[in-house]
Amino acid sequence: MTLELLEGNDAIAASAIAAGCRFFAGYPMSPFTGLLESMSRRLPAAGGVCLNAESEIEGVNMTLGAAAAGARAATGSCGQGIALMQEAIAEAALNETPFVVFNMARNQQDYFQATRGGGWGDYRTITLAPKDVPEAVEHAQLAFHLADRYRAPVIFYGDPLLAQTRVGVSIRPLDFGPLPPKDWALDGTGGGTGRSRQIWTWAMGKATDPGPGPDRHWRAVAEKFAAIDATESRFEQAHVEDAETLVVAFGSAARFVEYVVDELRADGHRIGWFRPVTLWPFPGAALTAATTGKRRVLVFELNAGQMLDDVRIHAADRAAIRFIGGVSISESGLAFGELMDAPVIRDRILAVLAEGERP
Amino acid sequence: MERELVVTGVGGQGIQLLAKTLALAATREGRHAMLSADYGGEMRGGPSRASVVIGDGPLRALPVLASAWSAIVAHHRFGEPVLARLRPGGPAIVNLPLVDPASLPRMTVYGVDATAVATSVGAPQAIGFVLLGAYNAVTRLVDPASLVAAMEELLPPYRKQHAAANARALEAGAAAIGGRDVRHAEVRR
Numbered sequence: 001m002t003l004e005l006l007e008g009n010d011a012i013a014a015s016a017i018a019a020g021c022r023f024f025a026g027y028p029m030s031p032f033t034g035l036l037e038s039m040s041r042r043l044p045a046a047g048g049v050c051l052n053a054e055s056e057i058e059g060v061n062m063t064l065g066a067a068a069a070g071a072r073a074a075t076g077s078c079g080q081g082i083a084l085m086q087e088a089i090a091e092a093a094l095n096e097t098p099f100v101v102f103n104m105a106r107n108q109q110d111y112f113q114a115t116r117g118g119g120w121g122d123y124r125t126i127t128l129a130p131k132d133v134p135e136a137v138e139h140a141q142l143a144f145h146l147a148d149r150y151r152a153p154v155i156f157y158g159d160p161l162l163a164q165t166r167v168g169v170s171i172r173p174l175d176f177g178p179l180p181p182k183d184w185a186l187d188g189t190g191g192g193t194g195r196s197r198q199i200w201t202w203a204m205g206k207a208t209d210p211g212p213g214p215d216r217h218w219r220a221v222a223e224k225f226a227a228i229d230a231t232e233s234r235f236e237q238a239h240v241e242d243a244e245t246l247v248v249a250f251g252s253a254a255r256f257v258e259y260v261v262d263e264l265r266a267d268g269h270r271i272g273w274f275r276p277v278t279l280w281p282f283p284g285a286a287l288t289a290a291t292t293g294k295r296r297v298l299v300f301e302l303n304a305g306q307m308l309d310d311v312r313i314h315a316a317d318r319a320a321i322r323f324i325g326g327v328s329i330s331e332s333g334l335a336f337g338e339l340m341d342a343p344v345i346r347d348r349i350l351a352v353l354a355e356g357e358r359p
Numbered sequence: 360m361e362r363e364l365v366v367t368g369v370g371g372q373g374i375q376l377l378a379k380t381l382a383l384a385a386t387r388e389g390r391h392a393m394l395s396a397d398y399g400g401e402m403r404g405g406p407s408r409a410s411v412v413i414g415d416g417p418l419r420a421l422p423v424l425a426s427a428w429s430a431i432v433a434h435h436r437f438g439e440p441v442l443a444r445l446r447p448g449g450p451a452i453v454n455l456p457l458v459d460p461a462s463l464p465r466m467t468v469y470g471v472d473a474t475a476v477a478t479s480v481g482a483p484q485a486i487g488f489v490l491l492g493a494y495n496a497v498t499r500l501v502d503p504a505s506l507v508a509a510m511e512e513l514l515p516p517y518r519k520q521h522a523a524a525n526a527r528a529l530e531a532g533a534a535a536i537g538g539r540d541v542r543h544a545e546v547r548r
Contacts, residue, residue: 005386005394134417165422166379166394168386252422259421342425 003168008133009034009104011169012140012158013042016074016100018173019141022048023066023073025059029081030334031163032104036076060085060101064092067099070185072144076102076156079110083118089153090119094201094221096184098147101125102140104158107329107336108253111306114155115280121201122222126150126232127279129157131255133167138174145176150228151184157279160335161252228281235283236275237290239265243272245296247349248287248311250276253325253340257300260346269353279307284314292316298352301325302339324348361414362500363424365441368433368454371403373487377431378409379513381491384505385413387512395422406437413500429498430466431490432458433473452494454486469497471535477528484521485528492532503533 006014013035016024024039026032036052043050049066053059059075066073075085082089082103092099103110114127126146130136139156147154205211212220236254239261240246249257254275261273274290276283287310291297297320299308305323312318324345328337338344364381368374375396382394393412399405410427412420426444430451435458445451447465455470471493473486482488488510495506507526514522 003386003389003391005383005392132422161395161422164396166382166392166396167418168390168392256421256423259419259425341423342421 001170003170005166005168006171007034007038007166008136008158008162008164010038011133011137011167011171012102012156012162013038014171015137015140016102016144017042017046017048018171019144020072020173021074021100021144022046023050023063023071024048024075025051025053025062025066025073026076027053027056027059027081029056029078031106031160032076032078032081032102034163035102035104056081056084057088060088063099064088064097067092067097068186069188070182072099072148074100074102074144076104079103079105079113082110082113082155086113086118087120089125090117090121090123091201092153093117093119093123093125094121094218095203096151096221098144098151098153100143100147100154100156102156102158104160104163106160106334108159108251108302108325109304109306109327110157111250111279111301111303114157115282115310122218122225123152124225124229124280125153125155126228126281127155127157129251129277129279130162131251131258131275133162133165134169136162137169137171141174142176145179146232148179148182150224152224152228157251159252161340230281232278233281233283233286234277235286236277237273237286239272240274240290241272242270243294244270245272245298245349245353246291246294247271247273247298247300247324248275248307249273249300250279250307252336253300253302256340256342256345260342260349263342263346264349271349271353276307276310279310282310282314284310287311287314288316291320294320296352297321298324298349300345300348302328302336322352324352361412361418361420362429362498363420363427364411364413364429364431364494364500365424365427365445366409366411366431366433367438367441368407368431369403369436370398370405370407372407372433373485374398374407374409374433376513377487377491378411380488380506380509381495381501382411382413383513384501384509385411387509388501388505390415391418393418393420393422395424408437408441410441429494430463431494432463433487433490434458435462450494450497452490452497454490469493469536471532473532476531476535480524480527480531482521482524482528482531485525488525488528489532489535492529492534493536494532495529496533496536503529
C-alpha cells in the first residue's frame with residue numbers, strides 16, 4: 001500500500017473522484033477553498049467538470065441538476081455557506097435527488113444545521129463525521145454510496161484539521177456493495193425512452209402519467225428516512241464495559257477525546273468514550289446501551305451544546321449528563337479555538353471527576 | 360515508534376518547506392507521516408510553525424500535538440507555546456545566534472549558525488534546509504538522500520534552479536553537526 005502525503009482537502013477530493021464524482025460546483029470559503037481548488041485541478045483530468053459558481057446557491061443548484069441527470073455530483077462550503085444551500089438540500093431530499101455536500105466546517109457549530117436542516121419538509125440528511133483524514137478518505141466515498149442507495153443528499157461534516165492537515169493516505173475505489181440502477185435519471189429526451197421520470201417535490205407526475213401526489217409521496221419519503229434511521233446509524237466506542245465515566249464526542253474532537261481517555265486510563269481512571277460516526281441517523285440505541293449504569297456521561301463538542309440534545313434524548317440517565325464543551329474559535333474565526341487541545345480536554349474531564357469524588 | 364518534531368520561526372525562514380520536505384521524505388520511504396502547519400497572514404516576519412510526526416504504522420499523535428520529542432527553533436519569537444510542550448531530554452536544533460540555547464534548558468540542544476553555514480555554501484536563502492540537514496544528522500529519522508529527493512520533488516518548475524544550492528545546504532547542515540553530540544556546539548563555518 002503506497003502512501004501519498006496529501007492535504008486533507010486534496011485527499012478528500014481525490015477520494016471523491018475515485019468514487020466516481022464527476023461534477024463539482026461551489027464557491028470559495030475557508031477552509032473549504034482547498035477542496036474546491038483540488039477539484040478544479042483533478043476533475044478535468046478525470047473527465048469531469050468543476051465550476052466556481054457565482055455563490056453557494058448557484059453551486060448547490062448546479063449540483064442538483066447534474067445529479068438529476070444521473071451524475072455523481074457534489075458541492076461544498078463551510079457551514080456559513082451551507083446555510084445558503086438549505087432550500088436546495090431540502091428540495092433534493094423531497095424530490096429524491098442524490099448528491100453530496102462537503103461541509104469543510106470552521107468548527108463544530110454546524111451540528112444542528114447538519115442533523116436538523118433548515119429547509120422545509122419531513123426530511124433528514126445523512127451526516128458522516130470522520131475523526132481524521134484516513135477516515136475522511138473513506139467517508140468521501142461512503143457518502144456517494146449512501147446518497148445513491150437512498151436517493152438523498154448526504155452531508156460530509158469536515159473541519160479545519162481534516163481540511164488542512166497533511167497525512168500519508170492511500171486512495172483507491174472502495175466497494176460498499178451493489179446499488180439500484182439510476183433508471184430515474186433525466187436523459188435529456190422529452191418522452192423518448194420513457195425510463196426517465198420527472199423529478200418534482202410534489203410528485204404530481206405528468207398529465208399522461210400521473211404521479212402519487214404530495215400526500216402519498218411525502219409519506220413515502222418520511223418512511224424512507226425512518227428506514228434509514230433504523231438501519232444506517234454508525235458508531236464507535238471503547239472501554240465501555242468497565243467505565244464509570246463515558247465521554248461522548250464527534251469528528252476531530254472525538255479523536256482528541258480518544259487520545260485523552262487513553263492517557264487517563266493509563267493513570268487508572270475508569271473512563272471510556274463513545275463516538276457517533278453518523279450524526280444523523282444518531283446511534284441512539286447504541287448510546288442508550290453504552291450509558292446504562294454509567295455514573296457520568298460527559299459531552300464534549302466545540303459549540304454551546306448541540307449534540308447534547310441527542311445525548312439527552314438517548315442517554316440511559318439524563319441526570320448523569322455533564323456538558324464539558326463550549327464555543328471555541330480561533331482569532332481568525334476560520335479554525336478551532338484553544339478548546340481543541342488534549343491538555344485542555346484532559347483538565348475539563350479531570351475537573352468533573354474531582355467534583356464527583358466522595359470525601 | 361512515533362517521533363514528533365515541532366518547527367518554529369518567522370515567515371520567510373523556510374519553516375513550512377523544511378517541514379514538508381521531512382514529511383514527504385518519510386512518506387516516500389513508505390512510512391506514515393503527518394504535517395500540520397500554522398502561520399500568520401503575513402508573508403514575512405509573522406509566526407510560522409509546523410509539526411511533523413513520523414511513524415512506522417498509523418499515527419496516534421493528534422494534529423495539535425499534546426507533546427513533542429524534538430524541535431527545530433529558527434527564531435526566538437512566537438515559539439513559546441509549542442516549545443512548552445517538548446518532552447525533556449529530546450533533541451532541539453537551535454538557530455544561532457537568534458536563539459539562545461539556554462532557553463531550552465531541559466532539551467539536548469544543538470546550536471547551528473544556519474545563516475553562516477548557508478552563506479558558506481553559496482545558499483544564503485536556504486537556512487531552513489541547513490537546520491533540517493542538521494536535525495536529520497542528529498535524529499537520523501530519514502535517509503539524507505530522501506531529503507534531497509523530497510526537496511527536489513517539492514520545488515515548483517520555476518524554482519528548480521535552487522535545487523543544487525538546497526542540496527548543499529542540507530549537506531552542510533549535517534556536516535555542521537558532524538554526527539556527534541555537540542551540545543551548545545560552536546559555530547562551524
